[in-house]
Each structure stands twice: as structure tokens, then as C-alpha cells.
Amino acid sequence: MVRLVSCQTAFFFALLLSLIATAAAAGETEDEFVAKFVQRHCTNCHGPEVQEGDLRLDSMLAEKATAEVGHATWQSVWRRLRRGDMPPEGEPRPNDAEVDRVLAWLGVQLMRVARVRSEFGDEDFPGQGNAVPHELLFPYGEQTSHVAAATASPRRIWRLSPYNYREQVDELTQGFVGILRGKIGSRGTPVVASPFGLTSEAEFRDYAFRYRVGGPEIEQLALNAKMTVELMLQQRGPRKPPRDLSTIAESETGPTDEQIRAAVATMFGKVLRREPREDELRRYTAFARENIERLGSRKGLVLGMAAVLMHPEAVFRLELGRGQPDEHGRVTLAPLELAHAISFGLTDRRPDDFLMQAVRDGKLLSRQDVQREVLRILDDEQIPKPRILRFFQEYFGYTAAPSVFKDDYVLRDAGFMKYYPERLVEDTDRLVLHILEQDRDVLRELLTTELSFVDVASVPNWVKFANRRAEQARAKGETPPAHPFDKKNKVNEHYNFDPADWRGEMPLPLDPRQRAGILTQPSWLIAHSTNTDNHAIHRGKWIQERLLGGLIPDTPITVAAQLPDEPHETLRHRMRVTREAYCWKCHERMDPLGLPLEMFDHFGRHRTEGLGRPVDTSGAILDSGDERIDGPVGDGLEMIRRLAESPRVRQVFVRHAFRYWMGRNETVADAATLQAADRAYVESGGGMRSLIASLMTSDAFLYRTSPESDGTTPDATAESEAGSKP
């Protein structure tokens, strides 16, 4: 049963505030109150006798929420208590004021112990980011923050993404290998495939904690490293191999030590963006020398230089920080680490010359320095910034459309002779980029725009051949084709776009009674569909989690999640099984949000009828956390437009941006960073530029927990290494 947010929100926050102010003094009585509450309402099922769900609250209470494990559990208790899931139906219900008092107490405990976790568990996966109750991050809705917590990201290493790796090889070989652009070339061409993968799950894919490198990858890295140096040496014409390397490769008498040292330094600069330390220079030179003597100049050089590509810094990004911890036990990233963090935050490449110059000049130290560089990269149109588009791709998940299989007979029944989901993805990509170009009210525009690209991939070809086709048509006495959409491929039909309305421009306006933004783009609708139908549950789950900040637990393993196989019944009717009490607890938070999108079929076409009957597009926003948008909705467009006006939806979007750019989930301690980012977004009129700049100059981005704060001390050499010369 859902407890709609009828509780006195203002009262709750006032209480929370007063508790924060007086927590120390009044702690005892609140502790007692909470202990009694738990005794009365919880311990029958979560006490000494019975521990349902392996949870025993009375003993946890005795330890308060101090343990890291307890932290996650208390967050879950907070959510379930607030939602009214607990105590369960049939048990005596506490009154709202009592619940609020417990929630406020728990909120204080959570804020007190909020710190960046140093170990990984299920709750670190991006899908669990919403585990932190929204109200603890944005307690005052639109008001200013009271949270002065000092935050930092964990001191960490971060495996290069496949994109980073590809760019690294690409940069070294100056695009010499066709493979690096993604497609496999003709057989027999050298292959430098990234040994690193990313999860294919529909979530943020590159979290810092997530990926490790093991033996088999190491073997492939070694193969790739040799091949990369070999390709560097094979460059011809305008792309010359680095002189320091080619001199040695071509040397017949054997290179001097000085030449080898120069080659090592060149490789360090190109790959790691720093000079080798003296001991490194000595070791790498000796290794190259040894191999040159054994295998000859060229082969020995390849092996010697490949070693630099195998250096752990060529495989992992370091974010270890340096210097003395501040009063909160945090250290700042070293300038070279910062340069990498900035560059990898926006592009797939290592730092460019400007960033490196700033590092060398000692001008990458302060928050202002970082801001200057971030804005410089953001504002420079010449610098490709694929990371930004990828954020929207991973947030909305529309790029999954081609992976949803539609069988031949399904396509035939739907009237498609050909089917090009990739083109639909490209349309949405272009729409996102178009809105980013304006950089005004980005989220609202994404959710509500009537504009769309329609088979944009076909336009250049059409333009290219339009004149010739026109000529041919005239010669045959036919009317020249007036639009780029051919009758066979019918990509425009996904949008219900009539070619007669083509005015030669894109993006073009679609019917506002049919479309509003990304959630009505065919790519998104197909990505959230099944092989044969819409997937109202997944669509609802997406809205619940990505827009409303809710958290839907995994399907219990005891549940065989299958709808009845009734091909002549509507999806809505088949979904009646989710209304069984056991299922509905979760499904009521998804289904009413997904069903309004029944106004589209599973190819993204707008429809008013299905199976010969009018389509029921009703649904509801229930207990969203923003009372102003709660209530029934008539169709998907009404729902989307209402959602787009909600500050909560905007804040949840900001939370997702935080996750993507920090490479981790937020904690309660990140409240200030999140609120500042939200403020920056609002004050700039909904600009992504400002949002990103705010996140990338936040404490969470700049600071790392110091090694001392987790009870260990680094060794002396390590600290001196942090100061390696760029």
C-alpha cells in the first residue's frame, strides 16, 4: 500500500532541521523514541525471534547506522518506511507524525555517517544509485542547502574504457589502422582490438569501480602493444613515425644509449603524458638495449617501446591524489591526474597540449584553473566531445533499439518490408545534439520537443542524387521525387510523418498531438519494447527510476515473470496478472507510468487503435515525491509534459549526470555538490554546459579521500611519484 505524500512535508523538514541543530543535545530522547517505535512496529518480524529478510532491527539500532553495511540497510529502511511499505498491511499502523519523527532521526544518522564508501557491493552499481533517498539530497526542494558536508570521491584507479584505449592506439598510430574506427577491415589487416569491454546493461557503463584487468587481457595488451609500435614505425607520407623511434629502427650499427633514452622519453610523453622518472628512464633504456642486442634494432625497439604501452598508467587512470590531507581528511588530485580527469570527462582522449601546458606552468591547481580548462574544452567546437552525447545515450537507453529483435513475420504483419532501427537511433542522436547546441532548458526540451529528425541518414544521399534523379524523372516524363523517404524503407512511418509535409529541413516539427520528446521517439520506444509488443513495464520502470528517482527491486527469483500468452488480447489486459497483491507492490510504481505510452505501437508509431479496438492510454503518476504532478493522466503526452515541469524530475536528472561524470553513485555526503549542480543548471536557464562545469569543479570531482582516512599510510616512494614531471 502506498502512503501518498500526505505527510506534512514542511513539518518534516522543520523537524529534520531542528534535529540536525540539536541532535547532540536531544539525541537521547529521540533515540529512546525510535527504540520504542522499533520495538512496537518492527521487532515482531525483525527482532530477536524472527529475522525476516535476514534483518534484525533492534540490534542494528543498538549500533546505530555507523557500519558501512548498516548504512545501506538504513537507507532501505528509510525508503520503505516513508513509502508506507512497512509496517506491512494488517499490522498496527503508526501515525504520520511518528513516522516523520523516525525518518528525521534516521536522516540525521545517515548524514552523520555519510562518507564515501571504500568497498564495493551491489549498491555501487549504477542501477542502485537511487537507493539514497532523494529527500536527503534535496531536502528543501528548490530552496538553498543547509548541508555543509565535505565530500570527496574515493582514491581510486579507473581502467581505461574501450573508447579511451582505442583513442590511445589511434593517436599513436595517427589513425593508421582501419580497425580502430570500429569496423573490421578486410581480412588480413592488422587488428588492434580493445581487450576491454563495457557492460551491455542499460545503465551507465563506465563506473570507476567496475572493471578489472586479468591475465588474458594482459596477453592481449602485450600483443596489441607490439603491433601498435610496429604500426607507428610503418607510417608513411604525411604521417611520419616519431623521429626518435625511426632513427633507431633504421640504425644498422645499433643505436647509442642517448638515442634509446630519447625514444623512451618520447614514448612516455606520448602514452603517459609525462617524463619518465630517472629510475624509469634507466630501466626502460636498459630493457630496450637488451632486446635490441638480442633481436636486432627494429624488433628490439618494438619490444622496448611496447613496454611503455604495458605500463600500468597506460591501462589504468590514476586518481590517487597528493599532498597533505585537509581538515576533512581529503587530498586534491595531482595536476597530471586532474588533466586526465578533465580530458577523460569530456573526450575519449588523454589531455591535449593546452591542458599539458597548464600542468607544466603550474596552472592546474585551483578550482578556477579547472573551470577555465573545462569551459575551454566545452566551448571549443573543434574538440570532439563524445562523452556528452554518450551520457544522453546511456541515460535514455535509446541506442538499444537495434538489439531488440523483431522477427520477419512480426515486421511483415506490421507492414515493414525493411527495418532500420540504427537509423532511428541516429535520428535521436541528432535530436539530442540539436538541443545541446541551443543549450536552453535541455531536459525540458528533450522531454517535450515537437521537433524530430526523420531518417536523417537518407538526406545526404538524397541531396546528392536529387538533381540527377530530377533529370532522369523529367526525361521519363515523371514527377521528380520530392522527398528523401523512399517507399520501400518507410523509416518515416515510424514517426507517422507524411512525406508530403517535407519542407527540405531538419529537424522538422511532428504533430504535437502525437509526439513530445525522446520518450516518444521510435528509437526509445523500440528500445523499451519486446520482440512482439510494447514493454509497458520496462517503460514505466525507466520513468520511475530515471525521472522520478524511485528504486524498483529486482524481480524476486521465485517469480517467473511472464505475461499470459494471449496474442488476441491487449497488453493492458495481459498485464492484469501484475495486479495480484504480491506483484502490485512494485508494479503499481511502473505499470501506470508505462501504460500511457500504449498510444504508440512497438515500432514507435502513434496509434489510436490496437487489435481493432480503441487504445486505452490512461495511467497515473502516483506518489512521485512531487505532489504537484501526482494524479491520473489521459495519455503519454500529458504525463510527459507534466513530468517535464517537475523540479524533482530535474533533480533526478542532475543526480544521473553526477553519477556519469563522477563514475560512481552519490552518497548523502554529496548533497551539496548535487544542489550546487542543480542550481547552476537552473540559473543558466537549463544549460548542460553549466551543469557539467559545476559537476567538474565540485569537491566530488576535485578531491579524493586521503589514504590516512582509511587507516593506512602510503609508502614514501609513492608520494614522490605523484609529483612526476609532465
Add this chain to the structure above:
Amino acid sequence: MNNLSRRTVLKGLAAGGIAAPLAWPSSAAAAAERKPKRVVFFLQNHGFCPAHAHPRSIGFSDAADEHAEVHKLQEKLDRVIDEPLAAHKLPPWIDPLEPIKDRVTIVQGLNGKHVAPYHGAPYGALGGFKKSSSTPLGETIDCALGRALPAVVPLLAFGWESLDKMEASPIHYASSAWAASMPAPMYCSPVLAFDNLFGVAKEGTARDEFDADTALLDFVRDDVERLNRRLRGAEKFKFAPYLEGFESTSERRRRLLAMSETLRKNSPQITEQFTKPRFELDWWDACLEVGLAALIAGVTNVLTVASGRCTASGSWIGLGLEHQGHSIGHTKQEEEDDWLKLRRHNMQMLLRIVRALEAAPEAGGTMMDHTLIVYTSCHGETQHSTGDRWPFLLIGDLGGTIRSGRYVHYPLAPHAGSRTINALYCSLLHAAGAPQDSFNLEGRQQGLDKSGPLPEMLA
């Protein structure tokens, strides 16, 4: 530390969020004490239809003569069927095994619903836990056996797909895992597998390259250890497989070097199948060549082949199937001719493994005498399966520890006497000489099945 306690410790640590870096059991001493044993897993994607492994003459009732009825009959079954296979003719899909029927055991009716194998069960099919395309929830049986039957390469796994996908990701992850969040890689490129396993046995320059690679890895280890010293807590844990990877890779290379004479004797020939494949079947054959050579040379004792890499796609251009990729899973396995071709092709591959191992003498018999081949699907019974009746074929008796020549059908859950795929895997560990109470039935999975192996499986 024995295997059982080591595994328990690893699990315990993983649950708390920290896990110790894995180190392979040292095989030299262990292998000397053990009798030779080896296990091969062969997974075909898109399902293994129960009718394909149900001889028509075996009746659950009098009317069991139509394949289409098998499904219904399975649901009615309320006792364990356990009878000799000798008197029955194998159905056409698996009849290539007819000549070795006395060594085949068909296992039907095992429950794997908790794996959710619909559209394929990466990690889950061999783990007996819920599938995940990215993060395995625990250890898979092939890895568990890899620990129990140690060799230079504890597990050699191959992933088969269309040629372009195999080329694009010569290393892939989907079938196997050493522990939760620790997927084990599979080779998709037979060339890469060959270089890594048999490179040492090559002559002249090839051998120089092997040595040079070894030197490179040894050299870089210093830098890796230096960074490791700067790491703490969770980061050290994350870094551990990298550090360990250098150690194990070097160690493996040293041990390969030590057995280079054996490797040279057993090395597969690099043919155009490796270097100029026409279609995926060429590379599949080449992978199997490398896998068999590795088994016979004693490089590994556990081989896993995941045809289709546990996804719901795939390609069979060389087999001349009409349906390619995902669509074959949308056909009826009992009726579609493509399925007859595909399944029989699988069986031919199994026979090839049997014949190759039979030709290799070992301990007064042949290697096949000490081998078990496990054939099933990473999808359960169909592409859109529930996993409630997961069929398996077992070939060989693993040194007399597994009963062979039987047809065993368990009643489906919730009938009394129903058992899970986890129990079968537990039985394999018993047969391999590494018994444990159950396999992946702890925690949330407790209660899915009783503990202990399947008595019908063990000799």
C-alpha cells in the same frame, strides 16, 4: 588449503565486499596424487529441446509416441525414470551418438528456473544462479572443476559466434566465472589461443617471439608492483587480478616452456582454417583443434565450448541453415529441419572429441576413459525457455565415477523428487574427487533443492 575451504573463504570474502586475489592452485604436486580426469562442456545456444533427447520407445505412459507429446508427458511425470539406454534407439537429432550409446547418459527434467534462461543465461547456465550479461553472481561449474583438476591452464574456454564477432572480440566473457564478479575469459580467436598455448612449441622466430613476450611481461611486473604498493583497500582488490595476471601469465609461460617437447608433439597444424577462414565453421573447427590438442597435451583438464556465446544470436553460414542469428530460436525445434542439421552437427563435434581422446593412450587405456563430456544449452530447453526442464547429455564415465548408458528423467518441480541443475553440478564435483555438499545453493538460493549429489548419476 583444500579446494572446498578455499572456495568457502572466497565466497565469504566476496559477500563482505572484499575478496582476496585469486591464485591458481599449484598443479604439480596435486596432479601427481590424482588420477587423470578431464571434463568438457559443450553449450549450444537457443535451447536443447527435450524431445531431441527422448527416445520414442521410452514411455512415461503408454501414449508416449509423439514428440509433440513429450512436453505434456513430462509435466505428468511424478517419479524418477532411470533405465538403461541400450534397448532404445536414439532420436534423429542425436543419433550420431548411436555407436557410443553405451557411454551416453541422457538427463532430463532438471530444474533451472532460478537461472531465468529465457534468451540465454550467461554465467547462469553453468553456475546454477540467475543469469547476468555483465556480472556473474558466483562460480561456474567449469571453473570449480578447473580448481579440482588443476593444470597449467585451469580452464580453457572457447566462444563461438559469427566470424566478424569472433574477430572483433578475440577474447570474450559469457560462459564461466571464477567467483562472483570474476568472469573467466574465453577465446574466440583460435589463432590467439594457439599463440598463447602452443607458441612455445614453434620453431625459430616464433619461439624467439614467445621468449620476447615473456621478457616483456616480466619487465612490466616491476611497474605493476610499484603501483600496487600505492593502493589501499578496495582499490588494491580491484588491482589484484592485474597483479596476479602478470604472475600467473609468467608462471604459465614458464610451465609451458618446461613442457615444450610435449606441446610440439601435440601441437595442431596451423592451416588456412586458422588464417583464412571462409566462414565461422572454419574457426570453430580450428578452436576445437586447439582445445583437443590442449587436452591431449595435458595443458588443461577442463574445456568449455560456448557455441553462440550464451546470447540469443549466432550464425551458421557454413552449415547451410535457412535461419540465421536470432530467428532460429523462433522455430519449432521438433519440426524445423535446420535444427536437425544444427543438433547433428553438434553431435558430430562431440564424436570428434570422443574419437580424438580415444586415440590418445593413457594409464593402460585411453584418455576418453577418464573423461566426461557434458552437452547442454545455455538457454535451457528453448530460446524462450523457463528452464523448468533442462536437458543434458553426459558422455563418458570420468574414470568409472559416472554411470553411463542410462536414461534418467526427474519429475519436474514442484513434484516430489524434482532436482535442480545445481545438483547435477554438485554430482560432477563428487565424481571429480572434490565433493561438496551442494553447488551454489547458499543464501537466497537455499531451499531450491536438497543438498547432495544426484545418486542416479554416480557410479
